[in-house]
Amino acid sequence: MRVPDANRLPGVQSLRGPLSCLNEARYGIVWGVVGAARSCFEAALEYSLTRQQFGKPIASFQLTQAKLADMAAGVNQGYLLALRLGQLKDAGEITTEQISMGKRQNVRMAREVAATARGVLGANGVTLEYPVMRHANNLESVFTYEGTDEIHTLSVGKALTGISAFT
Template identity: 60%
Template sequence: MDLLRVDDQLTDEERLVRDTARRYAADRIEPHVADWFEEGVFPAAELAPELGELGFLGMHLSGYGCPGAGAVAYGVACRELEAADSGLRSFVSVQGSLAMSAIHKYGSEEQKQEWLPRMAAGRAIGCFGLTEPDHGSDPANMRTHAKREGSDWILNGSKMWITNGSIADVAVVWARTDDGVRGFLVPRGTPGFTTRDVHKKLSLRASVTSELSLDDVRLPEDATLPGVRGLRGPLGCLSEARYGIIWGAIGAGRSCYETAVEYARTREQFGRPIGGFQLTQEKLAWMEVALGQAGLVALHIGRLKEAGKVTPQQVSFGKLANVRAALDIARQARSVLGANGVTLEYPVIRHMTNLESVLTYEGTQEVHTLVLGEAITGLSAYR
């Protein structure tokens, strides 16, 4: 149903990634994900090695057991995984684009050798601690801090809404120091480092979301990421994760659209399929238009990224536009399904509630709007 045939622009390698991810999602995830969502669980211990074997963890990174795939191939994988569930794509994004990317970009050779091969294989899981309970969109005012004590560092503070937090073998934690914001690798089991899962979520239920607490956590000097100081470190990683969302949101939207089309063809009212009514066809037509536009945006930004020409503002454009498009599609699809649209028998309500989180994390809709506003006017509206 891709009227623009956007995927015709993919290379043979990118199509292979697409087909591999689509088969994995269909065979391994889709039969079970509604139950995981309802139960509020994500079987990371089972799935991580499988995702690693398929090359989906840190797939856009090179060396240390990472596949070194192109940006578009990585994006296509995110699209197909999120077509199954946003929680699955979130796991892959946090592992590869945040935790592994931080170590790959800013870590020492010893840190890379210690963590990246295991994380690429899914034998070790990472998380990324930047957001705090009182400072989400304003990380410059984070309260988590690290102070020198002899040759060691002492960390205190807390992080909130951390995907993979309680299951991570290593947390990449960002903290204020007298020398600017620094990154620290905090292994599971470090004294003073504890996690607590967030429960009663109505979105991203098939995903682990945690609070990290650091109470006089003592770390050696070699736990710091030596390659960066300041907020450009975590923000550079966030740009990588946002790029994956540009593609992933299309997968969630496509799943809702395909469900609505099939339902409209088979559901009968007033003696004929509801797909034959003008109002239903209008909804489906606008869904098709939105998906085509989102696909073109993702592909264009992906090619810019591969050419080394992409800007953070372009990534904000894609994240803002494509997530909003996917959420609009989900809501329209829910209306096509009527009352059936609110049950987990169909994926639409699950995608719709998940996309409410995707709209917020990795930069809220409002923040990306202001990024574009500053790019347009040259005037910052943040303060």
């Protein structure tokens, strides 16, 4: 017997309904990980300006500045990607595959930013005194949940080629 579920997912006739909930969660992740990455970048920037080695702040070394520039570029690219997906979503034009690309790309970016920031903080990067390790740990979960990196890659690959490589 079919159980009426109009109060839970009104108008839904198929798996399309529950799957649309996953799209919403994944779209949220596209934004959320930009915030995590930004927090890691800001912690690394602040730390690099105060931590002294060889008589200077580590921010004055070119290698540190390269890391800061890479992190800032990653955060800004991730923000712009999320913003564009939001525009498409508001216009009712966003596709599942675009959300897959956004989730995959921004989680990758945030994971890389967290790892770089952790390095800038040296040994302090592995402590919970700074926010970086907490974000890095959380991002490892986000890499796997709401569709693993691999499955979103296959989703994008299918959209590009028309061929499913899932099985």
